[in-house]
Amino acid sequence: MTFFKPTLRARIFISLTFMIFVSFVLTGLISLYHFEEENEEYHQERLKRKEYAIESNIQYFLASHPEKQHTDSLSSLFSDKICELSDVHNLDINFFSPEGKLLITNNSQLFDVEILPESVPREILSRIVEGERRFILPSSDTTDVLLIYSILYTTSGEPLAILNLPYFEPNNIPEQDLEFLETLIGLYIILFLAAVLLAYFLSNYITHSLIAITKKMREVKLGRNNEPIQWRSNDEIGALVDEYNKMMKELEDYAIKLAQSERETAWKEMAKQVAHEIKNPLTPMRLSVQMLERKLEVSDPQRLQEFTESMIAQIDALSNIATAFSRFASMPEMKKEKIDVKAFLERINAAHEVVVLNLPEEEITIEGDKDQLTRVLNNLILNAEQAMPENRKPQITVGYIELDSDRIEIFVKDNGVGIPESRREKVFEPSFTTKTTGMGLGLAMVKNIVNGFKGEITFTSVVDEGTTFHVRLPKSIKETE
16 A cells, blocks of 8 residues: 655645644633733723722712711711612612621522522632732633622721622623724735745755756766756755765766776786687697708799798787787786885896986885886887887987885886877777787786776876886785785
8 A cells, every 4th residue: 555655845845834733722722811811800900990990989889877887887988889789880789798698789690590609608708807918810600790899888998798799790792892802813815815825935946956956967978978956055965965065076977987997807808718719729830830841842842931930920910910919918915025126127128228317315115016016117118119210210218216105116118109189098098009019008008007007097298209107116015006
């Protein structure tokens, strides 16, 4: 069973919208709670003001009748006044005795239907005894009634009665409050829609760069030049793009090395086969030609000798070709030993008359295979000799310099024809040659040997002026490399 998996853009949009929705709901609930608290406080303050006004009127009325300032006279004294005060202040008024019994009320229905109790609760009486002057509490039967109790005193300071004012909170919301709530809700809706729209554009903006990177990745093809992704911002996506570009560069370098390795492997396999197929018939052919020369009787022996010498020369040329292929195909395992570079180059110079040495005074010792290094120098010097025009005196210089504490450079410089710009990329590939003779395997073999030394070989060349090969080698070959 497969489940629907939303895209990253959809997940970002849904998450932002949900967070905005939750924040608006919480803000609305907090605002509503705050509004209710303020409304409750408003009604309590309003009740206090009304209670204060009613109590002031009662105290003034009692002061004008000092002879009736006792509990038993309150019913007759306020029989008409209580209704007047109730109408003026639009509030029910109840008088209780100091003991908590109902004395007089302007609305007896409150007690008939048991909305209010006919006696003051014990809790209220105990608080009055403890000295509280005024307090407000909700009704025990319903939550929309506030009850305020206050003690009335005579002019001599004696408790006269307990004044009770029930305040019924209106169920309907005041018009000004309703308008405020409608405005607030409308503002919340507008802000929510704007926030959702912003979340949509923000999610598109965040994922736009990722979509661009994805599109670019789909266009990547190994074996060809892939343009790096350009990203101007130095942010997290920029770091991702940098890593991607770095990875692509490494992959391209690896692909180039892999292709080169595959070509060299194919050449080596072919070289083995060619060397085998060519060498097998060469020896019998040489013996047959020599035997023919000794036993065949002809009228022109000189011509036969020229013919046999030509055939033997061609057989020797084929043998040399096979030997070159064989050497390229089978590189012997390196034997590490200490090599005194100055003494080594002096021995190389003894085998080549046209070479001039350019050696520093200090002696340097490196680690490597002396036989393979000899093959490298012999091939480079031979190439330099064969690159000379017929009318030019050879000037081949061999020397070395110390690059740093870990590496040296051996160079072979000639004054030959040089290497054209169009051919320089293929110098170290098998089959490349600028000579009229040879198989073009020497420099490919040289590069393989230098790579085995953990070194590198490069060259600089000027057409019709000469070429210099630079062989950079480590002084010691580490086993971990």
